[in-house]
Amino acid sequence: NAGVTQTPKFQVLKTGQSMTLQCAQDMNHEYMSWYRQDPGMGLRLIHYSVGAGITDQGEVPNGYNVSRSTTEDFPLRLLSAAPSQTSVYFCASSPRFRAETQYFGPGTRLLVL
Amino acid sequence: SQKIEQNSEALNIQEGKTATLTCNYTNYSPAYLQWYRQDPGRGPVFLLLIRENEKEKRKERLKVTFDTTLKQSLFHITASQPADSATYLCALGEDQFYFGTGTSLTVIP
Numbered sequence: 001n002a003g004v005t006q007t008p009k010f011q012v013l014k015t016g017q018s019m020t021l022q023c024a025q026d027m028n029h030e031y032m033s034w035y036r037q038d039p040g041m042g043l044r045l046i047h048y049s050v051g052a053g054i055t056d057q058g059e060v061p062n063g064y065n066v067s068r069s070t071t072e073d074f075p076l077r078l079l080s081a082a083p084s085q086t087s088v089y090f091c092a093s094s095p096r097f098r099a100e101t102q103y104f105g106p107g108t109r110l111l112v113l
Numbered sequence: 114s115q116k117i118e119q120n121s122e123a124l125n126i127q128e129g130k131t132a133t134l135t136c137n138y139t140n141y142s143p144a145y146l147q148w149y150r151q152d153p154g155r156g157p158v159f160l161l162l163i164r165e166n167e168k169e170k171r172k173e174r175l176k177v178t179f180d181t182t183l184k185q186s187l188f189h190i191t192a193s194q195p196a197d198s199a200t201y202l203c204a205l206g207e208d209q210f211y212f213g214t215g216t217s218l219t220v221i222p
Contacts, residue, residue: 004156035212042117043157043202043212058209090156098207100145104156 001026004105006091012111013081021076021108023091031094032074033058033102034066036087043090049074050097081112116140119203119213126193127221134188134216136203143205146179146186151200151215160201161188193220 007022025032033048045058049068063085065077074093078085091105116139126132136146145164149157163170163179163186170177176189190197200215 040214042214043204045209045211048209059211092156100147100162101159102147102157102210104149104158106156107154 003027004091004093004103006089006105006108008108009106010109010111012113013078014113015082017081018077018079019081021078021089021091021110023074023076023105024072025074025091025093025103026072027093027095027103028071029093029103030071030096031099032068033092033094034064034074034076035090035092036060036085037090037107038087046076046089078110081110083112086110086112117203117205117211117213119201120216121214123217123219125219125221128193128195130193132190132193132197132218132220134201134203134218136186136188136205136213138184138205141184141205141211142181144207145205146177147204147210148175148177148186148188149202149204151202157202190218195220195222 004025030051034046035043037043044060046064047066049055052068052071055066089108092102094102118137147162148160151157161177163177174191178187198219200217202215204210204212
């Protein structure tokens, strides 16, 4: 099992550009989520999904869109990047909603100029 | 809103000693609390979970305590090794998880 994979590892964007951060898991997990990690702020939940076709907002959803068309994939879209979205983004998955363990991907480092 | 505080300063200890990391929280009554390890440039890795009705949990050299009255969890690494050097995060919640900022631990040989 590859676990949770994320692409790209690093990306530089200009303000206003759009992009999609990819996340995939091969563990047949129902629950997937996106976090951002900023210095001094800890990990903050952006969006999450409890299964294919079901998504919901987390703590900091503004500026981000998600969809979940398959169990395996949970992409995060930035429609119009802003410098405030410079961060490290982590995708995580769990066997189910309210599971006791989360498995994190390696992260995507995003720089918005 | 919820607030989670971990040791704000980095923690340096001598190899073989016990490291104790603190996680304090306010404005929340979590069903359980998790501890993760994060190495530079990598995603967090789950270590231990403790439920609100449990006082203590152990796994090999790791021990976690949970005091819901004090709203505090302590994370202990006994017989510490240089390989234990990392940042340790606490997270609490059930439907959504809220993370602390982490404590950087360095074990000096």
